Amino acid sequence: MIRTGADYIESIRDGRAVYVGGEKVKDVASHPMFKPLVDIRARFYDMQHDPRTRHLMAYEEDGEWNGIGNKLPLTQGDWWDKRRATDTLLEEVGGVVTRVGDETVGEMWSLFDGQDVLNEVDPQFSANIRNHIQRVLKADPFHVSANTDPKGDRSKPPQDQDPDMLLHVVRETDAGIVVRGAKYETAAAYANQAFTKPTIANWGNAAYSDYAVGFICDLGSPGLKFICRTGFAGRAPADDYPLSNSFDEVDTLVIFDDVLIPWENVLFYRHTRAAMFIRATLHRYSAFAFVQRNLKLADMMIGAALFNARQTGLDKQQAVQEKLAQLAVYREGINAHLTAAIALSERSPGGLMMPNQSLLYTGRVLACSQLHEMMHIARELCGGQICVTPDKAAFDAPETKPWLDKFYTINSEWIADDRRKLLAFARDMLNSDYAGHRLTFQLFAQSPPFAHLAAVYRNFDWDGPLDFVRKAAGLSENVLGKVTRAPGDSAVSQWFNTTPPSRQAAE
Template sequence: MLRSGAEYIDSIRDGRQVWIDGEKVEDVPSHPMFKPIVDIRARIYDLAYEKKTADVMTYTDAATGERCAIGSKPPTSKADWQQKRDSVDAVLSDVGGVVTRVGDETTGEMWSLFDGQQVLNEIDPQFSENIRRHVERTRIEDPFHVSANTDAKGNRAKWPTEQDPDVLLRVVKETDSGIIVRGAKFETAAAYANQAFVKPTIADWGNAPTSEYAVGFIANMNAKGLKFICRSGFAQKDARDFPLSSRFDEVDTMIIFDDVLIPWEDVLFYRHTKAAAFIRATLHRYSAFPYLQRYERWADLLLGTAYLSAQQTGVKMHQGVRENIAKVANYREMVSAHLTAAIETAQTSPEGFLMPNQQILFSGRALASKMLPEMVHTVRDISGCQQSLLPSASTFDNPEAAEYLNKYFAVDTVSADDRFKLLAFTRDLLNSDYATHRLTFQLFAQSPPFSHQLAVYNNYDFRGAAELVREAAGMSESTNISNEENLARVEKEPSEKVSV
């Protein structure tokens, strides 16, 4: 049931066509741009076998008695969510940084579609059966599962039919074996993943009941006709100078679907815009939780960096410094509190899963996203300018230069080596190309920040607050608000717009 790291690595040695920096990659797992992050994903698989972490990474399947990964288990209890939270924390602590696209955060999107089986049954019962089978397969086999959302889009002021129709992924042909799709999608980690849940990004279908763009499916990443064109990476930097860039770059990829056959058994919905609108409206009801948990770990890194920097330089006694450190601590605990509360007040989904409290979860995500840039700059302010003036580690290796560097970088009981390591880590966390990329990714990986606010609005039950004011103001009952209209709008006006 459980995969090993070696089995995962072998599974992506399948002849897929991958390009990066103008080079066609012959072997993804060993290529220097991919090897660090592939090794981390392999490490996550291996943690399930190690005595110290096996119990937090796995559970015993009641039906088979086999051990399975907790990350891909559909949640049915608060204990499931707490174990998922613990397993992610164990992974991030073991690898020493933050990785986002490793599977646990994207599997939840299929659970959202599972909750929409009533919608799928109205279209074609086979689609409902397909999603049930894929949820079960993912639970048992634990493939590296990612999510392909963003299209090339073209001119967003025009419909695809008014320009090159391939700017959004679409179905170009039906066959007895399945559908033929053409277009491009952007997806982090696709070049070294096993499968992707591919779905449309259109949020407003107008009055069209059907569309060749309204399609969702599971794509095997070794399918014939797939091509992967990756952005330039950060992984080849010296690990001493860039301890995060060199290990944690999750390579973003444009996946080209060059007339790719998707078998009917892998099609989750097709043509009907109602199904596409439903999945856009509910896509992140589960996956927002692990994304928010990544904000918590970023906050831990920011807080630790701020505190150690102030400690090394002896500025902790200043009131302004303490207030800024406390500000970062407040941010960290705000994120943690939303995670805890979302579990403790979890709600039963339409198909019997347990989903985190939607009001609390989406409110926490909106606040975490909005406040993150301010927290980064606050820590930058605490850490000072020296991080941007840091010589490279190789300069410290030069005996002549090292004599001066060891003298001027040492601070009382803090060695020059420890001072350099903290400054290098701080620079990579806050000021490097990788840091800027990660900040942008964290803000937009699920949806733009404005969509986070819309998700709060569309998932919030305003009846309690409205009733409180109605009674306090002495208003008639005829003006009482009903949430039925709000809930109905969720299906018509998706809470998640285009994912960037």
């Protein structure tokens, strides 16, 4: 079932306790700092119904329409559909929004793959994850991600400091578990549910812990408080800061003040093995939509830089062309990783179709680790005028308008107002609070850089280079211990030698 934008807006009017700038928000849907993103999310819901976009955003099964973003990926074709749906969303709104559901829902599919682990703990937990994946399809909620606790002093175990620094279970009841603590969650203040789980990677030898808990949190639950950072929308005129005023996804410290989580929403509890499994596999699917955002961001940087170079006639300079080419290499590097991750997609242990893991995780490192350099190249290409140009009010005021029209009009094609708009767009993308926040988001929001590299280390096929060098250097057979790889046994040769997954699904 697909909801409408109006259904979604109604669903977040549930009396939740949302605070921003020290004040309690009366209505999150109409508050000026949340409204732009709530409206975008509502528009996405409506796009699932709109005859113009419905076939791109939703699919029909047994006479019922469901969202493509929520569909369990079973074939390679599902990934092309998801990529196209995400592109359609971003094209429609003309900017980048990340925590809107298509990226976060994939975290649950990782746990679907972990049903064997859950079954060892308690078969009810694997039934719960299956039910929740079905529920996402049927109820079409806005789903976000909750991992990061305040953490406190990490040189001490949680028991030796305020125990609430890490979210934990305080008691069990017949109805469910009661949890206490806090999590950082982008978009939680205007979403419906969050897959909540620990960030701890090292559990030592402990098999059980009150901190090893994962659940779906209904964000309308009593006892939750949403303390939000101040939004960027409304701080300065939209004409001067067009991205800040439209695309700010407000982050929230969600306080769990003894919140009851019904048993049917508990996905694992006390068993550190289940917590370790989800930590290691969390972004197996969701990294795809996350990396796809960097592709769009690269397009935004290329477009702004090239328009500026064309406006000022600098695009004929070879040195300028080389810098534009560097942006294009970055963009196409991401594109190649995403495309190849689908083309060489692989079956997960749970029978789903995963983007090729090594290509996806190396693509995430490429996209996130080079973003700051690419922003700097784009900033350089846009020139210093992105930070010295007066605001629109000065372009409109009778005394200053003639001067600004004179000095910002370049030729008959590039009038002052278009140049002002381009510079305002570039400033907001590269130099504003919003720009810094987006850069930090891509750095941290799917875990910090060291964890991105750890995912590469776990997923890259080390046997290939080892085997090649063993043979090329004439090393003895036993130098590696055990080499499991057969000749031609790489992902690429498998692609040539076996039936592509998309055809397998069709056959």
